[in-house]
Amino acid sequence: MNQNIKFHQKKNQNIQEDNISKNYIKSLFLKPFNDLIYEAQVVHRENFNPNKIQLSTLLSIKTGGCSEDCAYCPQSARYNTDVENEAILALEEVVEAAKAAKASGASRFCMGAAWRRPKQKDLDLVKEMIKEVKNLGLESCATLGMLDEDQTKQLKNVGLDYYNHNLDTSPEFYGDIITTRTYQDRLDTLKNVRNSGINVCCGGIVGMGEGLDERVGLLYELANLSPQPESVPINLLTQVEGTPLHGKEELDHFEFVRTIAVARIIMPKSFVRLSAGRESMDESTQALAFIAGANSIFYGDELLTTENPSAEKDQKLMQKLGITTE
Ligand code: SAM
Numbered sequence: 104m105n106q107n108i109k110f111h112q113k114k115n116q117n118i119q120e121d122n123i124s125k126n127y128i129k130s131l132f133l134k135p136f137n138d139l140i141y142e143a144q145v146v147h148r149e150n151f152n153p154n155k156i157q158l159s160t161l162l163s164i165k166t167g168g169c170s171e172d173c174a175y176c177p178q179s180a181r182y183n184t185d186v187e188n189e190a191i192l193a194l195e196e197v198v199e200a201a202k203a204a205k206a207s208g209a210s211r212f213c214m215g216a217a218w219r220r221p222k223q224k225d226l227d228l229v230k231e232m233i234k235e236v237k238n239l240g241l242e243s244c245a246t247l248g249m250l251d252e253d254q255t256k257q258l259k260n261v262g263l264d265y266y267n268h269n270l271d272t273s274p275e276f277y278g279d280i281i282t283t284r285t286y287q288d289r290l291d292t293l294k295n296v297r298n299s300g301i302n303v304c305c306g307g308i309v310g311m312g313e314g315l316d317e318r319v320g321l322l323y324e325l326a327n328l329s330p331q332p333e334s335v336p337i338n339l340l341t342q343v344e345g346t347p348l349h350g351k352e353e354l355d356h357f358e359f360v361r362t363i364a365v366a367r368i369i370m371p372k373s374f375v376r377l378s379a380g381r382e383s384m385d386e387s388t389q390a391l392a393f394i395a396g397a398n399s400i401f402y403g404d405e406l407l408t409t410e411n412p413s414a415e416k417d418q419k420l421m422q423k424l425g426i427t428t429e
Pocket residue numbers: 175176177215216217218219246247248249268269271307308338339340341342343379407
C-alpha cells in the first residue's frame with residue numbers, strides 16, 4: 104500500500120476518535136485546491152465505491168405559509184415570494200409521486216413540510232405516508248420541523264428511516280438567519296431523532312453571505328455530533344426573490360467544492376449530499392463535487408419549491424461520468 108494511503112487511514116482513525124478542532128478544519132479549507140481534493144478523494148475511496156451515488160427524491164407535502172423567519176426560505180409567510188400556499192397533500196398524491204420516484208431510480212423518498220413543528224393530526228397523516236412509501240420498497244425520509252421525544256418515537260414506530268433537520272450554519276452566524284428558533288432547539292430535535300433510532304440527515308447551507316469561519320463553524324458542529332450524521336446535505340443557497348437573502352453575493356463554486364471536500368474528510372463514513380444549488384452549477388462543477396467526495400444528490404425536477412436539474416439530464420451526466428446508483 105502506498106505511503107500516502109497509510110497516512111490518510113491513520114488520520115481517519117484519529118478523526119473518528121478525537122474531537123475535530125476548528126483549527127484543523129480551517130487548515131483543510133486553506134490547503135491548495137488540488138491537495139484538498141486529492142486528500143478528500145483518498146478518504147472517499149477508503150470508505151465508499153467512488154463510482155456510486157445515492158439518489159433521494161424530494162416532495163413538498165405541505166407548501167408555504169410557514170410561521171418561521173428563515174431568511175433563505177421562500178416558504179416563510181413573512182416574505183412576499185411566488186410560492187403559493189397549499190394544504191397538506193392527500194395520501195394518494197404522495198403515493199403517486201413515490202411510485203414515480205421509484206420508477207425513475209431513486210432509492211429514498213423525502214417528504215418535506217413547511218411547519219415549525221407538526222401537529223398530531225398532521226403527524227397521523229404523515230405516518231400513513233411513511234407506511235406507504237416503505238411498502239413501495241423505498242427508504243423513507245421526512246423533514247417536518249422540530250420534533251419532541253414522543254413524536255420521534257411515533258415516526259420510528261411506523262418505520263421512518265431518516266429524518267432531515269439541518270443546523271444550517273454556525274452558531275455564531277445563526278442569529279443573522281433565523282430568530283424564531285434557536286440553535287439549541289435544532290440540537291434538541293437532532294438528539295430526539297438519534298435517541299429514537301432514526302438515521303440522522305443533517306447539513307446546512309453555504310452562500311448566505313457567511314465567511315470562511317462560519318463554514319468552518321458549521322462543519323465543526325456537524326462533525327462533532329456523536330455519532331456523526333448518516334447523511335450530510337450541503338446546500339448552496341438558491342436565491343429566491345422576495346426572501347431577505349435574495350441578491351447576496353454568490354459564493355464562488357470552488358469554495359462550494361472545498362466545503363464538500365472538507366465535509367468528506369472530517370465525516371468519512373457519511374453520505375455527503377450535493378444538495379440545493381445544482382441548477383446553477385455546470386456539469387464540471389458537479390463532477391468536481393463528486394471527485395471531492397459527494398456521493399448523493401437530490402434527484403427529480405423539483406426540490407421543494409424551486410427547480411432542480413431534470414432526472415433525464417442527471418441520468419445523462421451519470422452516464423458521462425460512469426457513475427451508477429446505490
Ligand atoms: N420546515 C422544516 C424545517 O425547516 O425544519 C423542513 C423543511 S426546510 C425547507 C429544510 C431545509 O431546506 C432547511 O433547513 C434549509 O437548510 C433548506 N433550504 C430551504 N430553503 C433553501 C434555499 N433557498 N436554498 C438552499 N437550501 C434551502
